[in-house]
Amino acid sequence: METLRVELGSRSYPILIGQGLLRERSLFEQHLRARDLLVVSNTVVAPLYLDVLEASLQPRRVVAAILPDGESHKTLATVGRVLDVLVANRFGRDCAVVALGGGVVGDMAGFAAATFQRGVAFAQVPTTLLAQVDSSVGGKTGVNHPGGKNLIGAFHQPVVVVADTRTLATLPPRELRAGLAEVIKYGLICDADFFAWLEARMDALLAADPAALAHVIRRSCEIKAEIVGRDEREHGDRALLNLGHTFGHAVESATGYTEWLHGEAIGAGLVMAACMSRESGYLTSEELERVTRLVARAGLPTHVSNVKPDIALQHMRIDKKVQAGKIRLVLPRGIGSAFVTADYAEPALSRTLEAHLG
Amino acid sequence: METLRVELGSRSYPILIGQGLLRERSLFEQHLRARDLLVVSNTVVAPLYLDVLEASLQPRRVVAAILPDGESHKTLATVGRVLDVLVANRFGRDCAVVALGGGVVGDMAGFAAATFQRGVAFAQVPTTLLAQVDSSVGGKTGVNHPGGKNLIGAFHQPVVVVADTRTLATLPPRELRAGLAEVIKYGLICDADFFAWLEARMDALLAADPAALAHVIRRSCEIKAEIVGRDEREHGDRALLNLGHTFGHAVESATGYTEWLHGEAIGAGLVMAACMSRESGYLTSEELERVTRLVARAGLPTHVSNVKPDIALQHMRIDKKVQAGKIRLVLPRGIGSAFVTADYAEPALSRTLEAHLG
Structure with missing residues (x-):
């Protein structure tokens, strides 16, 4: 233990x-x-x-x-x-x-x-x-x-x-894959080595290899415990844990919480956040490609066809991170780092939603 | 101000x-x-x-x-x-x-x-x-x-x-009187001088005299602010503020929250708590009489006829202060002091309920 x-x-x-x-x-x-x-x-x-x-x-x-x-x-x-x-x-x-x-x-x-x-x-x-x-x-x-x-x-x-x-x-395989979305998130926001480890060991994880899963659970809980200990009420860094969630929650809300598991929506959300970062110059095309590929290899959606972009945008506008009417997004900056911003071009957001939804 | x-x-x-x-x-x-x-x-x-x-x-x-x-x-x-x-x-x-x-x-x-x-x-x-x-x-x-x-x-x-x-x-007179129940409570739990002041000035309060009300509001808030500052989550002394409330809540619950205002139920509850204290030797008969008289002079009930004692007891058993199945009561000890106890004789509780209910 x-x-x-x-x-x-x-x-x-x-x-x-x-x-x-x-x-x-x-x-x-x-x-x-x-x-x-x-x-x-x-x-x-x-x-x-x-x-x-x-x-x-x-x-x-x-x-x-x-x-x-x-x-x-x-x-x-x-x-x-x-x-x-x-x-x-x-x-x-x-x-x-x-x-x-x-x-x-x-x-x-x-x-x-x-x-x-x-x-x-x-x-x-x-x-x-x-x-x-x-x-x-x-x-x-x-x-x-x-x-x-x-x-x-x-x-x-x-x-x-x-x-x-x-x-x-x-655990049904679909639920296992859904959990991997949050695991990929931890690597993306603060641990490039862990992200690379996931790229190397994704097959073992999908096969529910006990040692691989144990490593993933321990490392994920370490990261989360450390961030929560620093910022319990999400006045600062804890918001980084919401990477992909503003997009993902919109997908869940727009489909009445019945079509997609939370983790599946977050998988697509990670790709959309990465796409926004590439649009805004915070990720290279190669880094975006690594994120998209890892999400896809985990068996998670990178595109959600049953949600229209404008409907998703409506749902994003009632996200808890909205401040003074502006949607704040958590965006990756390279692999292993992320930040919260409301400083992005609206057309980039529209392009991102249109590329991955509908 | x-x-x-x-x-x-x-x-x-x-x-x-x-x-x-x-x-x-x-x-x-x-x-x-x-x-x-x-x-x-x-x-x-x-x-x-x-x-x-x-x-x-x-x-x-x-x-x-x-x-x-x-x-x-x-x-x-x-x-x-x-x-x-x-x-x-x-x-x-x-x-x-x-x-x-x-x-x-x-x-x-x-x-x-x-x-x-x-x-x-x-x-x-x-x-x-x-x-x-x-x-x-x-x-x-x-x-x-x-x-x-x-x-x-x-x-x-x-x-x-x-x-x-x-x-x-x-404020309707009935609502004014209901508020006085909590005011009497403050005197009873921790301020004998304030209790005596209420005895002297009850007529002015019932006439909604602004100066008398201002004094009552200030002194009540002082007492409450001091206790809450010491014990926000009610691990200790804050429970004293519930004097009369275990009895009063039972009256409210048993009558579906439609018959009695909260303060009216607390008025009767203060009298029942004082009665329990007299039964248990913590108040003299004269002190019990002072409490009963002040509650009555405030126009609040000292007896509730539309609640049966056994029904009230059932409601008391789901009070938040129940621990290990035993109803804990806040009881006055003299005028101006109170304590929490589960150490009382059950027959005293039955006698108290029967004397003031049904």
């Missing part, structure tokens, strides 16, 4: 990464003190891992809330159902909520924990690559609004993240 | 108290920087003060969300409507939400501000005595759940509280 740490003063917490951690009762005893636990999962993950997790949480009182699967259910109404379960079981302020699943489950369980009794303890047990490398770390919780992705939410840090890499063995 | 301060490090903020502050544009310019503002109010307060406030917020972009009046509307669904307005108007992370009204409006506007885009700026413009002496200060926001009062919410501090005491001139 490897242990990383997110350093946030009194809210610091460990990220535990290893094979078979779901079965290690002592870990949960050590890191999760509450006697009343609500496990939030979904209809796909619960049949696979809920029994195992519940056994590791015994002899405490464990109640489960099983949600429908998919980003289209990540709504205030679904979180309301989780809160109903907490109230119906008379859980107190000293309970804890445990998220067992991917990013959607983690976001909603975390938001329920953030708002139940104005905040109760929360643990992340991510079972997808995307959740293990990204969404389970950093305390962003929330739900979508019909008007835009993640527009409603809270910062609420977990007390522990338990990433059992063995759960990736049951 | 008087200025108090809630000291919370980088989240410190001023409480401005005075006659006619709603009209002072310079105050809002100084303390509220956002260019896009959502004013949340209700159908009773908006016709009286929305125009005045909007004029003071010009020339910025001001949108209003007018909610139905009353605690029974303090739900997740109503907050969802406020969030819809924010999204529909494409407000960004740099907007601010302004609560214009009483405690219900403030709680919901604050919760919307806490969760929109994971937190935007928030200002309180309280127009009731209860909101000016209590709910607008301290950052507790949230909504009720059918299973219990304020079970869903967040801590989200305002950037400024603007208490225009002139708004109390239009």
Whole structure:
């Protein structure tokens, strides 16, 4: 088992990464003190891992809330159902909520924990690559609004993240590929060596090679923990983690969260961000080509045909990073560096959207 | 104008108290920087003060969300409507939400501000005595759940509280009396002199004497600001501010939030807490009599006939202060002091409920 740490003063917490951690009762005893636990999962993950997790949480009182699967259910109404379960079981302020699943489950369980009794303890047990490398770390919780992705939410840090890499063995290939989008993002924003490593080892990752996946999870969590520790509330560098997300969220919103997985939309979003950088002189054509090729090799879309450019632009205008009406974009500057800017030519944005959408 | 301060490090903020502050544009310019503002109010307060406030917020972009009046509307669904307005108007992370009204409006506007885009700026413009002496200060926001009062919410501090005491001139007498319940609470938990002052000046307060009200608002805010500054998240002394609230919330929940104003329920709750203290030896019969008499003189109920004791007990069991299944109570110890305890005799609780309910 490897242990990383997110350093946030009194809210610091460990990220535990290893094979078979779901079965290690002592870990949960050590890191999760509450006697009343609500496990939030979904209809796909619960049949696979809920029994195992519940056994590791015994002899405490464990109640489960099983949600429908998919980003289209990540709504205030679904979180309301989780809160109903907490109230119906008379859980107190000293309970804890445990998220067992991917990013959607983690976001909603975390938001329920953030708002139940104005905040109760929360643990992340991510079972997808995307959740293990990204969404389970950093305390962003929330739900979508019909008007835009993640527009409603809270910062609420977990007390522990338990990433059992063995759960990736049951992950559908499409979900594995979706997780690789966030991994490529980390290389692109701050680690050129890691980006090159991904180029060299993409075949092993697609074959779900355990050693390759373990390396990817560790390095991704290291990068994320370091950035979150520096800038928890996204006043500065944390915004770099949104590379590709303004584009990607627009793709998700415009298709009602039903057509594309989050990671797939982010794959296309990375390519669009790189295209904007090339248009603006921050990437060479060769670097753009490396980004596009790596996204394509990960089995992710580099072009999204079912979203019209003007519709995407409308959705981009309600992104959380809009300031004074101007869409701010995270753009790569070379491979391994990125920055936030609102200083770009509108025609470049139009060309980028038209080249990759519709 | 008087200025108090809630000291919370980088989240410190001023409480401005005075006659006619709603009209002072310079105050809002100084303390509220956002260019896009959502004013949340209700159908009773908006016709009286929305125009005045909007004029003071010009020339910025001001949108209003007018909610139905009353605690029974303090739900997740109503907050969802406020969030819809924010999204529909494409407000960004740099907007601010302004609560214009009483405690219900403030709680919901604050919760919307806490969760929109994971937190935007928030200002309180309280127009009731209860909101000016209590709910607008301290950052507790949230909504009720059918299973219990304020079970869903967040801590989200305002950037400024603007208490225009002139708004109390239009306050219905019933609302004025409800506010006095929280005022009596402050005297009872930590200021015997203030309690005695209230005994001496109750007639002036009921006649809405401006000088008497100004004193009450200032002293109440001083006490609350001091306690919140010491214990923002209610790990310790802040719980004392809940004196009477475990009983009072049960009365409100049991009657569907439609029969009693919050302050009326708290009035009865103060008497029940004092009764428990007398039963447990923490108050003399004379002190209990002083509490009961002051609550009655404020025109507040000391007995609630439309709630059955066993139903109230069920509601008390889902209070936020329950720990390990035991209801913790805030009890006065003499006049001017209080403490939190789960160490009391169950029959004393039953006798207290039976004496004051049903």
